[in-house]
Amino acid sequence: MTATSTVIAPPSRAAGAAHAATLARERRRKWTYRAVFWAALLLAWEVAARRAGPRFLPTLESIAVDGMSGFFTNGFVVPFLDSWLQLFIGFAIALAVTIPLGVLLGWSRLPNVVLMPYVNGLFVTPTAALLPLVILFAGTDLTFRVVVVILFAFYYPLVNTATGVRQTAGGLRDLSSTLCMSKLAAFRKVVVPAATPYILVGVRLGLAAAVQGMVIAELWVLTGTGEVLKNLAQFRRLSEFFAIVILIVALALLLTGLLRLIEIRLARRGMVSAGES
Amino acid sequence: MARIVSLAALLGAWQYLSGRDNIYFVPPVQDAASSLWNEVVNGNLLRPALQTGALALTGFLLALVIGTVVGVLIAVFRPVSYVLEPIMSASNATPIAVLIPIIGIYLGLGFSGKVAIVFLFCVFAVSMNTTSGIREIKSGILEMTRAYCVTGWRRYRDVIVPAAMPALMAGVRISAGRAVQGALTAELLLAVSGLGLYLMNAGNRYDVPDLVAGTVFVSAAAFLALHLAGRWEGHVLRWRTDLKN
Numbered sequence: 288m289t290a291t292s293t294v295i296a297p298p299s300r301a302a303g304a305a306h307a308a309t310l311a312r313e314r315r316r317k318w319t320y321r322a323v324f325w326a327a328l329l330l331a332w333e334v335a336a337r338r339a340g341p342r343f344l345p346t347l348e349s350i351a352v353d354g355m356s357g358f359f360t361n362g363f364v365v366p367f368l369d370s371w372l373q374l375f376i377g378f379a380i381a382l383a384v385t386i387p388l389g390v391l392l393g394w395s396r397l398p399n400v401v402l403m404p405y406v407n408g409l410f411v412t413p414t415a416a417l418l419p420l421v422i423l424f425a426g427t428d429l430t431f432r433v434v435v436v437i438l439f440a441f442y443y444p445l446v447n448t449a450t451g452v453r454q455t456a457g458g459l460r461d462l463s464s465t466l467c468m469s470k471l472a473a474f475r476k477v478v479v480p481a482a483t484p485y486i487l488v489g490v491r492l493g494l495a496a497a498v499q500g501m502v503i504a505e506l507w508v509l510t511g512t513g514e515v516l517k518n519l520a521q522f523r524r525l526s527e528f529f530a531i532v533i534l535i536v537a538l539a540l541l542l543t544g545l546l547r548l549i550e551i552r553l554a555r556r557g558m559v560s561a562g563e564s
Numbered sequence: 565m566a567r568i569v570s571l572a573a574l575l576g577a578w579q580y581l582s583g584r585d586n587i588y589f590v591p592p593v594q595d596a597a598s599s600l601w602n603e604v605v606n607g608n609l610l611r612p613a614l615q616t617g618a619l620a621l622t623g624f625l626l627a628l629v630i631g632t633v634v635g636v637l638i639a640v641f642r643p644v645s646y647v648l649e650p651i652m653s654a655s656n657a658t659p660i661a662v663l664i665p666i667i668g669i670y671l672g673l674g675f676s677g678k679v680a681i682v683f684l685f686c687v688f689a690v691s692m693n694t695t696s697g698i699r700e701i702k703s704g705i706l707e708m709t710r711a712y713c714v715t716g717w718r719r720y721r722d723v724i725v726p727a728a729m730p731a732l733m734a735g736v737r738i739s740a741g742r743a744v745q746g747a748l749t750a751e752l753l754l755a756v757s758g759l760g761l762y763l764m765n766a767g768n769r770y771d772v773p774d775l776v777a778g779t780v781f782v783s784a785a786a787f788l789a790l791h792l793a794g795r796w797e798g799h800v801l802r803w804r805t806d807l808k809n
Contacts, residue, residue, distance in 0.1 A: 316646075317646045320643045320646045320647050321646055321647055321650075324647035325647065343669065343670075397566060400566050400567060401566050401567060401569075401570040402570075404567065405574075408783065408787075411741065411783060411786050411787045411790055412779070412782065412783035412786055413744050413745045413747075413748040413749070413782060413783075413786055414745065415745065415748045415749040415752050415753070415760075416748045416752070416759070416760075416763060416778075416779055416782040416783070417779060418752060419752075419763045419764060419766065419767030419775055419779075420589075420767070420775055420776065420779050422767065423589035423767070423770075423772065423775070424589045495657045495659075498659045499659040499660070499661055501659075502659045502661040502662050503661045503749065503753065506661065506664060506665070506753050507752070507753065516662065516665050517665045519665075520665035520666045520668075520669065521665075523669070525666070525669075528665070528666060532662045532663070535659065535662055536654075536658050536659070536662070539657060539658065539659060540654055540657055540658075543657050
């Protein structure tokens with residue numbers, strides 16, 4: 288938060304101080320609004336929960352205390368970790384296939400012409416509709432969950448990598464051949480750095496889709512966290528249900544947030560090095 | 565030409581796999597094709613498709629109206645953006661499917677519960693695209709608006725809304741795809757109905773040709789939905805000469 292005031296170069300010291308003061312005032316205003324509105328939202332939830340009862344809406348206190356302690360004591364930790372392990376296996380396979388394939392699609396025309404209709408066709412198809420078909424050849428175990436995660440996650444890393452490589456492939460490739468770089472050197476020193484921001488965005492979007500895929504796969508065959516969620520909802524153990532939902536969402540946001548941080552870091556470094564050269 | 569060759573290769577590989585004894589989940593191409601034809605002609609696919617379509621369309625239109633309003637409010641009023649924008653972007657990255665087990669408690673397993681899923685699949689994309697569309701209007705355009713003394717309602721109707729339209733329509737196109745996604749997800753995971761029911765039945769019967777036919781049909785229907793959204797986008801943006809090449 289403090290970084291914003293240092294990035295903008297002040298025209299003079301006095302004007303800079305005034306500018307910083309304005310920014311600080313605006314920031315205080317922003318957080319005041321947020322504190323008031325978000326507190327009101329939580330209060331509304333609490334009031335509604337107390338009126339509706341624990342079988343309809345759990346209170347904040349019961350989510351934070353009963354729900355979270357239930358998560359650790361009732362044996363939900365193992366399925367939770369298990370789910371994320373499956374997710375990472377599927378996502379790692381998806382990235383290992385899609386990023387090289389994306390490079391190929393962005394680099395040369397023929398694979399692009401041949402493969403893109405299928406890629407887009409698979410993207411257009413509602414992934415949930417593939418579940419009954421996937422279950423026939425992947426069973427209901429690890430393979431099923433991994434395949435579903437891959438189906439959900441593959442599109443953005445693939446297409447973004449292809450776009451990133453294609454964007455640099457034109458102009459910068461001409462330039463690097465003018466500078467007598469070998470094809471491999473051009474790829475390593477020009478195409479990869481230029482395409483990295485695109486790839487990172489693709490990975491981030493893919494990860495969000497992968498989490499969705501994990502949940503849907505587990506709700507479909509009833510294993511892991513999906514089974515836990517379904518059972519908790521069925522027996523109206525809502526404080527534990529919401530505690531787990533909060534943990535899943537928090538972890539998903541944390542991971543996508545980390546990727547976003549890397550994107551910003553790289554973008555900033557890119558600007559600095561461009562300014563230096 | 566390359567596409568024709570690759571399609572032929574794909575169909576060939578499919579046919580080869582279907583001939584193998586140990587692979588029961590790949591039906592011969594002609595079985596799947598004739599199943600698709602029969603099920604479309606006798607209405608077994610079209611009737612549930614109407615049900616699924618109604619579900620997707622209802623959730624989509626609701627998301628369109630509410631998402632646009634919220635998106636405009638966020639873009640225009642700074643306090644609204646302070647309090648709602650973090651919620652919007654966090655929700656957009658949230659796997660909506662985690663809510664499926666409890667939606668029944670609040671909205672039942674009927675039409676409204678399923679519409680809620682479709683709505684949640686779409687609304688954040690609409691809202692965020694609307695917001696960024698309005699924010700990215702070039703300051704020169706707004707300056708000119710001021711110079712010509714266009715104010716109040718007319719400023720929105722004649723300048724801001726048309727200028728934000730491209731981003732808004734991109735949100736519409738994305739949401740059309742997500743609406744079909746959400747509808748199928750709801751019909752398979754919340755309460756089985758429509759095309760979800762069709763696929764589930766075919767899967768439970770191990771009727772693989774019907775299952776493949778149903779999946780291809782769903783894919784085609786989703787493609788049609790996206791195509792229609794794209795046509796609508798083109799129609800709305802037809803005044804943008806810079807988009808035509």
